[in-house]
Amino acid sequence: xxxxxxxxxxxxxxxxxxxxxxxxxxxxxxxxxxxxxxxxxxxxxxxxxxxxxxxxxxxxxxxxxxxxxxxxxxxxxxxxxxxxxxxxxxxxxxxxxxxxxxxxxxxxxxxx
Amino acid sequence: xxxxxxxxxxxxxxxxxxxxxxxxxxxxxxxxxxxxxxxxxxxxxxxxxxxxxxxxxxxxxxxxxxxxxxxxxxxxxxxxxxxxxxxxxxxxxxxxxxxxxxxxxxxxxxxx
Numbered sequence: 126x127x128x129x130x131x132x133x134x135x136x137x138x139x140x141x142x143x144x145x146x147x148x149x150x151x152x153x154x155x156x157x158x159x160x161x162x163x164x165x166x167x168x169x170x171x172x173x174x175x176x177x178x179x180x181x182x183x184x185x186x187x188x189x190x191x192x193x194x195x196x197x198x199x200x201x202x203x204x205x206x207x208x209x210x211x212x213x214x215x216x217x218x219x220x221x222x223x224x225x226x227x228x229x230x231x232x233x234x235x236x237x
Numbered sequence: 238x239x240x241x242x243x244x245x246x247x248x249x250x251x252x253x254x255x256x257x258x259x260x261x262x263x264x265x266x267x268x269x270x271x272x273x274x275x276x277x278x279x280x281x282x283x284x285x286x287x288x289x290x291x292x293x294x295x296x297x298x299x300x301x302x303x304x305x306x307x308x309x310x311x312x313x314x315x316x317x318x319x320x321x322x323x324x325x326x327x328x329x330x331x332x333x334x335x336x337x338x339x340x341x342x343x344x345x346x347x348x349x
Binding site: 129156158165169170173183184224226227228229230231 | 241243246269271278280282283286336337338339340341
């Protein structure tokens with residue numbers, strides 16, 4: 126079991142460029158999440174998907190879009206990157222009860 | 238507005254000492270309080286969790302103390318070891334939901 130995998134591990138973008146962060150889980154979990162981690166701010170929820178076919182906004186959704194492609198995969202898209210989106214992005218998944226969220230290794234994104 | 242406030246932001250403890258991290262919350266609808274541990278370059282991982290009907294939970298050297306009336310909970314790391322050096326996040330989850338709200342994190346350094 127690979128758990129939660131994320132690609133890429135690192136990315137540098139210029140302001141205005143777009144990109145998609147990929148996430149996949151092999152634990153047959155229903156719920157998936159995207160967070161961003163910034164110093165002193167903890168982890169803030171961007172979007173989540175309670176189950177395949179549904180997505181909802183979290184605490185900081187502006188500037189992002191998501192797609193729950195199937196039960197395994199949940200992608201995060203930046204349509205027009207801004208320096209304020211420089212962060213480390215984590216994907217997570219949990220079963221329907223949601224007691225434990227399993228996190229991927231993260232993507233470190235820098236927007237110049 | 239941060240719904241879960243965590244302190245201190247960082248702490249240094251000698252090997253064998255006790256590390257104490259505190260969290261306070263405002264929303265009485267929270268019903269599950271986990272702590273996550275994160276090593277550099279890795280995603281967070283669940284360390285220990287508690288529900289508000291219990292005042293204390295211990296797992297090995299890690300103990301959560303919970304004060305429902307004060308809306309506070311804390312993590313105690315007994316006999317701290319250099320391998321405990323990591324960032325620790327408290328979190329809270331609302332009843333009937335999977336979303337977690339995280340505190341800002343505490344970077345713990347255990348000196349040998």
